[in-house]
Amino acid sequence: MAQLRGVEFCLEGDGTALARHVTAAPPDVVIECTVGDASRASWTVCRILSTQVDAPRRRIAMELTDWQATFDLDDRRVVAHLPGPWPLALDSLLRTTAQLFAIATGKALLFHGSSVVRDGVAYVFLGPSGAGKTTSALLSVEAGATILGEEYACVGGIGSGRPRAYTLPFRQRTGLLTEPQAHPLAALYWLQQAADDEVLHVSPSRQLTCAVRAVTIGVRHELLMEPAVDLCAALLRTVPVDVLRFRESREFWRAIEADRRGAGVAR
Amino acid sequence: MKPSDKPTRSDGVTARDIDEAFFIMDPRTSDLHSLNPVGARIWELVDGQRTVADIAAVIVAEYEVESGRAEGDVVEFLQTLQTKKLVDL
Numbered sequence: 001m002a003q004l005r006g007v008e009f010c011l012e013g014d015g016t017a018l019a020r021h022v023t024a025a026p027p028d029v030v031i032e033c034t035v036g037d038a039s040r041a042s043w044t045v046c047r048i049l050s051t052q053v054d055a056p057r058r059r060i061a062m063e064l065t066d067w068q069a070t071f072d073l074d075d076r077r078v079v080a081h082l083p084g085p086w087p088l089a090l091d092s093l094l095r096t097t098a099q100l101f102a103i104a105t106g107k108a109l110l111f112h113g114s115s116v117v118r119d120g121v122a123y124v125f126l127g128p129s130g131a132g133k134t135t136s137a138l139l140s141v142e143a144g145a146t147i148l149g150e151e152y153a154c155v156g157g158i159g160s161g162r163p164r165a166y167t168l169p170f171r172q173r174t175g176l177l178t179e180p181q182a183h184p185l186a187a188l189y190w191l192q193q194a195a196d197d198e199v200l201h202v203s204p205s206r207q208l209t210c211a212v213r214a215v216t217i218g219v220r221h222e223l224l225m226e227p228a229v230d231l232c233a234a235l236l237r238t239v240p241v242d243v244l245r246f247r248e249s250r251e252f253w254r255a256i257e258a259d260r261r262g263a264g265v266a267r
Numbered sequence: 268m269k270p271s272d273k274p275t276r277s278d279g280v281t282a283r284d285i286d287e288a289f290f291i292m293d294p295r296t297s298d299l300h301s302l303n304p305v306g307a308r309i310w311e312l313v314d315g316q317r318t319v320a321d322i323a324a325v326i327v328a329e330y331e332v333e334s335g336r337a338e339g340d341v342v343e344f345l346q347t348l349q350t351k352k353l354v355d356l
Contacts, residue, residue, distance in 0.1 A: 204286060204288065205288050205290070205299075205301040206301075208285065208288075208290070208299060208301075209298070209299045209300075209301065212292075212297055212298075212299050213297050213298065213299075215297065217294070217297060220294045220295050220296075220297065221279065221294050222279055222280075222281050222292065222294050224294070225281075225292050225294035225297065226281065226283070226292065229283065229285065229290070229292060229299065230285075233285050233286060237286075
């Protein structure tokens with residue numbers, strides 16, 4: 001999705017996570033990045049210092065402790081600067097680039113959620129902090145699934161009517177790096193911890209509300225929220241969001257399987 | 268909230284029809300608020316020029332409801348929107 005210029009040779013440490021996702025496809029966005037020579041003695045939490053949105057010109061300027069950049073949504077160009085050759089800062093910049101341009105190009109949505117693959121199809125788990133997104137992914141491994149992502153779930157192909165869940169070349173919270181994969185999206189679940197495992201079908205308006213709440217929009221502005229809402233609505237016409245009430249055990253997969261059998265969907 | 272107050276929409280908050288449902292979008296919180304047709308009409312009438320009483324009068328005329336009840340419902344609805352920081356007074 002992105003072509004990165006100027007930083008590959010400056011990075012210390014592990015930049016190979018990005019190299020493994022290099023494709024021959026034309027980029028959707030070009031990032032031009034300069035790199036300073038500041039060292040970093042100890043890790044500090046990356047903070048956003050300022051965000052400025054120029055809505056008429058569709059440009060967003062962001063300054064964080066770890067990087068600064070201007071994103072031109074129409075020209076699909078990013079001009080950025082890293083204070084030093086910090087791989088984690090580059091990760092942060094690329095994640096933000098992906099969040100903004102996935103929506104701006106209409107190609108994908110990045111959800112704050114986990115995703116797993118089971119029997120060749122992908123399932124995405126959404127919910128507020130503490131809902132069990134990481135837990136459900138880890139429990140899914142016990143039920144025979146593999147993890148696509150623990151922190152972000154990327155769904156593309158929305159306009160085709162055949163959405164797919166993708167891995168992202170970013171380091172997971174646990175340090176996990178995933179191989180590039182894409183799988184047909186089977187279901188989206190909004191998690192609720194409960195005493196029993198159950199799949200609930202909810203109204204279209206509630207589905208849309210849940211889906212939008214889970215999208216990582218990048219910058220909280222109507223410039224991005226409106227297309228994000230449109231993309232969510234388009235996705236939900238093909239793959240709805242169901243509420244998954246679950247106990248903290250892998251047995252919630254029985255509820256998912258029963259629901260999908262009831263809907264006549266092949267596993 | 269008084270009948271003479273003139274509510275306005277909060278900055279950045281927009282609204283859309285999506286698949287025959289009406290939503291208010293708040294980018295500050297990424298929240299979508301679903302409104303029924305009467306709520307959607309009241310939102311349409313929140314323009315910083317109309318008072319609460321003006322809005323209630325339109326609802327009375329368009330929905331054939333008793334004016335006292337309409338004013339009470341409009342006030343309650345606008346107070347809910349104000350609590351969610353979707354409208355300002």
